[in-house]
Amino acid sequence: MYEVIEDATHLHNPISNQIYLIFEYISGGPIVSLNEEGKCDPKEILPESQAKHVMVQIVDGLIYLHKHKVIHRDIKPDNILITADNVVKICDFGSSKVLTSQEDFLQTSQGTMMFYPPEACTGQGQFSGTFADVWALGATLYTYVFGQCPFYAPTVPALFERIKNQELEFLQDISVSPQLKNLLTRMLRKQVGERIDLNQIRDHPWLKSAGKQVFT
Template identity: 30%
Template structure:
């Protein structure tokens, strides 16, 4: 990562995203005329909202990943990091095609082949992270960015865990987003540190196909309640391999989750029939199965063109959430209103 960049080295353009702690600006680095996503964090707001540790963790994770000899194409890269009296700045890869949340919401859902392709890229990037001693812990569609070639870049490492040992169980911290948080994070259980990312992958596949989290409810409290109860549905007409993969990832006991050692492994996840089919024969390079991403060729995942974006077979939530409205309004049943006599 080149040192000594300052804000004067950048020509600031439009704001492309913003949140409670950061604003993302399309900025041109004057020394090479390249566009970057300049992430601007206000120091006062970080202190008020207790976000200093999050900013530090993100920087440490991105530096650790960016300084490795072999970098992964599916992870956003930190090019510069600097501060001034009021702000912290990260110059990151610019996602010229937005993120997968916006894409899926625009279409309602994406096709099974598109879902397979983007899930495979996500799995490959996450396995790389784990091999590097990093767990993301906030995987969700809005953190899966799309570059100019419509390939993913996993971003936002503010909730990451960094450690050298991915095998020994550890006590989990309550971090992440309600709709994608795993039950072991909610319970602060002592488990394999990689397991929450695999749960989130299961939620993300579901989002690709149905346009919503499997546990979405009217409030975060109700959403997390559904997570704890494993309260979700998959319509019976859904592709059987998709259904099986989701059901093997959305498992309450992380020790029984597909991809989590020692009962399972990352290779077992990559070899699930949803990705590679049931027939393990080798397909020729011009095979229609490979070109349409009806099966995944893991060796060509980052070099072969992405599939065209197609609307999926399920455009709305498969089933209404039973009882959500009743639970939300239950607290108002005893509310009494009296007229003011004045």
Template identity: 30%
Template sequence: MGQNNPPPPSPTASIRRSTSSGGGSGSIILEKYQLGRLLGRGSFAKVYLGRSLDNSDDEVAVKVIDKASTVDAAMEPRILREVSAMRRLHHHPNILKLHEVMATKSKIYLVMELAQGGELFAKLHRCRRFSESTARKYFQQVVSALRFCHQNGVFHRDIKPQNLLLDQNGLLKITDFGLSALSEQKKDGLIYTACGTPAYTAPEVVYRKGYDGEKADAWSCGVLLYAFLVGSLPFDDSNLSNMYRAMHKRSFEFPDWVSKSAKLVIYKLLDPNPNTRLSLDDLIKLSWFKKSFSQENLCSQADQSPRSEFLNRKDSDYLPKVNAFDIISMSSGLDLSGLLEAEVNSKEMRFTSVLEVVVIEEKVVNVGEKLGYRVEKGKGGGIRLVKGRAVLVLQIWEVAIELWLVEVKLVDGSMEFGVLQWGELKSGLGDIVLSWHNEVS
């Protein structure tokens, strides 16, 4: 999470070990992290600087959620969405990482990457507006991250400068997935819940008639680019009905310093008709967007590239670690068991591949049929392999350019599916595997 103008840490700072498990500055949480100064407050949480008890140089941001005072029926799904979304999106360099989820009976702790550069909103406020090259640089990173979100079934729905952070190298990080929607929430391919910040939210979202999450995020990108270049919002009215009328009429103006090509991009994104609105997939093909753009540059920040780190960690499970048992053992209120049930009760194996998705799927189907499985399409996408009571679900996630993470999970029939069956499956899939990333337990 971000922080505004943080003072440099004291070189003599030491970590005080204690058995405290409170939620405030100085507390020790579950014998793993010590909380430092308060970095910010949200609507239902406080964010603190955290230091690892194992290595005081490892700094993180810890979001502390007090169950007793903040978690209610309305907030529970928001927390679930945030955790679920961030776990899916761990591998993109422009998305804030969720390292760990922990809990006690009274509090929930989200341990996240620390973005030392603070909010992009603060920088925009200081500069009043960005130059076109600076605006494009940040905009490219936002779009790259959002396309990754969409490819992995997450729709942010609250893109604005306040939810964009900067790390110590100036790399942009999207955060706050509490209002996001997941692909499994769709009905008939559409989302029906209305949420977001009105000035950044697509007009179709408020009608509750169903909308495309990708196109809704594309609209927010148009508002964001306008704010970057102009220093104000295209639609900003205390009277919401007037503001939505202006959206439908595209009633906004450009100052002279905005280039014609940038105006065209914004105009196409701020199309009130989602069917004709510019998609992010088409946006990246435009010459204005492609100028000075390199996906490799986005992924290379010295030796801190998440992509490089992922590729180098051949022998470990790189997905975010979730302390499921601590969370599920909470006394009452927030229940994350639905989110973590598969992780607790199932066995799984993961591997990376550089082959195309269609090739991976064809191989899985062929191997499954040879081993006597019935092959089905999963309800939320992916492939199901069924034999007797044993049910395996395969999902494929894009983690970098031409790099796929494949997860095979046993969701039913553990008594009938053991080491021998895993070995047969692993042997059959071997020629499409770049690297295995965990051992079946």
């Protein structure tokens, strides 16, 4: 396949009015899929060991993207896929933005509202794209281990109000480690200046103990 793509002669195809796109096939699909209420099938909830394996790869991917001035803007469970050999893939760059300056400020919100950071829910002024991705990643991690988004409401105004003002709560019927709670709390800080960055996430004790996991 790669040889065909690299061979320039294929550009002389007599059918010149058709364009074909070739995508990688990810057999595992999304690790977790959400319904309209931001919940997943309880069977899809990840144990911490598997969540660590997934998170390490997402964080490394986002660090790479941000280094190359790409803000994803739609990190969520449905956009995180896994291959048959347990390699995690970030997909759907339809909302992403390539920064053109040293600053990473965004003017408008994009993506899925349940994963908006508080600063994107105000509709006023610029906000950091890198820290918006961090918030969305934190909400994604929360969903992986608790089976639902950290904040949900049936209407947009109510949803934004909860994202901006409701305290983060951990479900009592699902037990997670204090280290994971600490990481989630720091990723989902309401104030951008208090939010942990990607390099700090990568060095967090909870992720340091991540090992390769097999998904079945």
